Amino acid sequence: MTNDYRLISKRWQTPAVVLAGGCLISVIGFGARSSYGLYLGPMTGDLGWSRETFALAMALQNLFWGLCLPFAGILADRHGPVWVIVAGAIIYALGTVGMTVAQSPWALYLTGGILVGSGVALTAFSLATAAMVRVVGANRRSLVIGLCTAAGSVGQMFYSPITQNVIGQYGWSFAFMVTGASVCLIIPLAFMLPGDPRVSNENVVHTGAGGAIREALKHRGFLLLTGGFFVCGFHVAFITVHLPVYVSDLRLDPMVGALAISLIGTFNIVGSLLSGAFGQRFSKKLGLSGIYSLRALVLLIFLLTPKSALVIYLFAGTMGLLWLSTVPLTAGIIAQVFGIRYMATLYGFVFLSHQLGSFIGVWMGGYIHDATGSYELMWQTGIVLGLVAAVVHLPIDEAPVARLRPV
Numbered sequence: 001m002t003n004d005y006r007l008i009s010k011r012w013q014t015p016a017v018v019l020a021g022g023c024l025i026s027v028i029g030f031g032a033r034s035s036y037g038l039y040l041g042p043m044t045g046d047l048g049w050s051r052e053t054f055a056l057a058m059a060l061q062n063l064f065w066g067l068c069l070p071f072a073g074i075l076a077d078r079h080g081p082v083w084v085i086v087a088g089a090i091i092y093a094l095g096t097v098g099m100t101v102a103q104s105p106w107a108l109y110l111t112g113g114i115l116v117g118s119g120v121a122l123t124a125f126s127l128a129t130a131a132m133v134r135v136v137g138a139n140r141r142s143l144v145i146g147l148c149t150a151a152g153s154v155g156q157m158f159y160s161p162i163t164q165n166v167i168g169q170y171g172w173s174f175a176f177m178v179t180g181a182s183v184c185l186i187i188p189l190a191f192m193l194p195g196d197p198r199v200s201n202e203n204v205v206h207t208g209a210g211g212a213i214r215e216a217l218k219h220r221g222f223l224l225l226t227g228g229f230f231v232c233g234f235h236v237a238f239i240t241v242h243l244p245v246y247v248s249d250l251r252l253d254p255m256v257g258a259l260a261i262s263l264i265g266t267f268n269i270v271g272s273l274l275s276g277a278f279g280q281r282f283s284k285k286l287g288l289s290g291i292y293s294l295r296a297l298v299l300l301i302f303l304l305t306p307k308s309a310l311v312i313y314l315f316a317g318t319m320g321l322l323w324l325s326t327v328p329l330t331a332g333i334i335a336q337v338f339g340i341r342y343m344a345t346l347y348g349f350v351f352l353s354h355q356l357g358s359f360i361g362v363w364m365g366g367y368i369h370d371a372t373g374s375y376e377l378m379w380q381t382g383i384v385l386g387l388v389a390a391v392v393h394l395p396i397d398e399a400p401v402a403r404l405r406p407v
Contacts, residue, residue, distance in 0.1 A: 013194050015135040019144065021192025022128035023151035025085065028186050029123045031155020032096070032179050033061075033116070034265065035163040037241040038258055039099075041248055042172045051245065053105045055366025058241050059359040060113030061120070062233070066355020068121035073130070073348030074209045077341070081127045082190050088122020089186035095119055096180035100173040123186055125152050126331070126351060130344035131193045133335060139280065141335050146276020146328040153272060153324065156265025164258035212342035213349065221396040222346075225333060226353045228288065231389035232326045233357030235295060235382055239264075239319065242365040246375055247312060256309045260316035267320025275325035276332075284329040284336070285396040291329075292393070295322050296386030303379045337400055 040054050076084045095115025102108040129148045133141045159179075166175040216222040244257030278287050302315045334346050365378050 013192070017192055018135050018194060019132055019147070021189050022125070022132040022148055024189050024192075025123065025128045025186055026125035026148050026151040027155035028182060028189075029092070029120065029155070030125055030152030031157075031159035031265075032092075032183050033120055034152075034156040034240055034261065035159045035179065036061075036112070037244045037261065038160065038164050038167060038254075039172050039175070040241065040245045041254065042167055046172070047103070049105065049108075050366070050370055052363075052366040052370045053108070055241060055362050057105075057108045057113045058237070059363035059366075060109055061117035062237050062355045062358030062362060064114050064117030065121045065124070066233075066352040066358070068118045069124055069126065069351050069355070070345065070348035072122045072124065072127060073342075073344035073346070076127045076130065076344045077209055081131050081193050081344070085123050085127060085190040085193070086187050088119045088124075089183055089190070090119070091115055092119025092123055092186075093180045093183040096176055096183060100176045119183075123183075124351075125149070126347045127344055128193065129331065130340070130347070133340055133343065135194070138335075141340070142279035142284075142328050142332040143273075143276040145331045145335075146272045146274075146279070149272035149276070149324045149327045150269040153265040153268035153320075156268070157262050158265075160258045160261040160265065161255075164255055168254075209342055209345045212338065212345055215401065216338055216346050216349070219337070219397075219401070221333070221337065221398070222350070224392050224396050225330060226350045228292070228389045228392045229326070229330055229350050229354040230357035231292060231385045232330075233354035233359075234361035234385055235299075235357075236323065236361075237358030238361035238365045238378060238382065241362045242369070242375060242378070243316075250307050252309055252312070256312055260312050263313055263316040264320040264323055267317045268323040268325070271321035271323060271325040272328060274321075276328040279329050279332045283398065284333045285393045285398055287329045288326060288393040289390045291322050291325055292386045292389035295319070296383045296390070298322065299379055299383045299386065303376070303383070333396065333398060336398060339400075 036058060040051065043049070044051060044054050072084055072088070092115075095111045095118075098111030098115060099108065102111050125148050129145055132144050132148055136144050163175055163179065166178055240261065243260055244254065247257035247260065248254055275287065275291075298315065298318050302311070305311055330350065331343070331347055334350065335343055338346055361378075364381075365375065368377050369375055
């Protein structure tokens with residue numbers, strides 16, 4: 001592993017330490033929020049709320065995650081990721097614990113929506129990933145991004161069944177407190193990351209993050225990538241929040257839903273690593289087009305198949321392979337085309353589109369279910385959007401911008 005970048009500010013902060021710290025942050029940060037859908041049924045049942053109420057809180061969470069991430073990326077690219085992540089962990093934990101005392105929808109929107117969403121943005125694995133790719137050579141970036149993405153899925157794999165067991169034995173309020181306490185572990189892990197965001201061997205001709213953003217917004221491929229990522233957010237957020245309660249609607253054991261979310265995380269480990277390896281050897285845009293096409297196919301088969309626990313598990317495993325396998329390829333295109341100096345900033349803007357899709361997917365799922373008594377229209381919408389995203393990625397130009405090309 002080569003270190004071409006002036007980032008290791010302390011002797012003990014070797015590339016291995018940085019990679020380990022980034023992956024552990026991803027495990028906790030992504031794992032904790034991936035379990036929130038398990039609270040939909042018990043929380044709304046105890047408090048007498050509609051699914052749309054809880055879904056709107058989760059939609060706001062995704063929205064504020066997206067709105068805050070560009071600013072988090074700018075701060076991390078300017079000052080380093082450490083204190084940004086520390087602040088995020090504190091906000092994340094406060095919002096999670098605050099959900100235990102949310103006795104009105106507005107209190108839920110503030111704690112589980114705005115606070116948790118903002119905290120997730122400041123602890124997002126994209127900040128850790130941006131630090132991680134700076135301590136490896138360019139030929140290993142896609143693989144490292146895949147590694148960090150897979151780490152988030154390890155968190156999802158463990159958090160979901162553990163959270164379901166805690167909810168079942170001690171109630172949803174205590175489960176939120178346990179989750180909030182676990183988020184605090186991110187604070188010491190943040191100090192495993194280097195604090196210097198500068199890159200020594202990259203030609204940065206624009207001035208600051210603003211110049212990087214202007215350059216990207218003039219690039220058609222960046223806009224297409226941003227539009228396509230909207231669909232990823234729509235798929236992932238809708239399924240994460242609504243699949244557990246959809247399973248309950250089928251009169252299956254609630255643990256089937258929890259295990260399905262865990263299976264998605266388990267198989268996403270494989271999918272993310274394979275995606276990262278694919279991106280090192282082949283066209284990233286073709287990989288993305290293929291992933292979205294396969295998502296549409298899987299959703300279609302699931303919609304048409306009679307449901308059982310086995311079918312739910314097969315759907316979860318297959319979708320897991322395609323889950324966040326989009327991330328190594330999407331982030332890899334950003335790094336390949338625009339370089340890594342302002343990668344956290346640019347990924348933050350692309351991810352904002354992802355979170356707008358998440359907001360619509362989560363909220364619309366609750367709204368459509370309350371209006372029609374079924375999720376069928378949501379599954380159909382997911383199929384159509386998957387096909388659209390598959391086409392949108394094809395015209396992307398993956399060549400580096402002029403300032404990064406050899407003279």
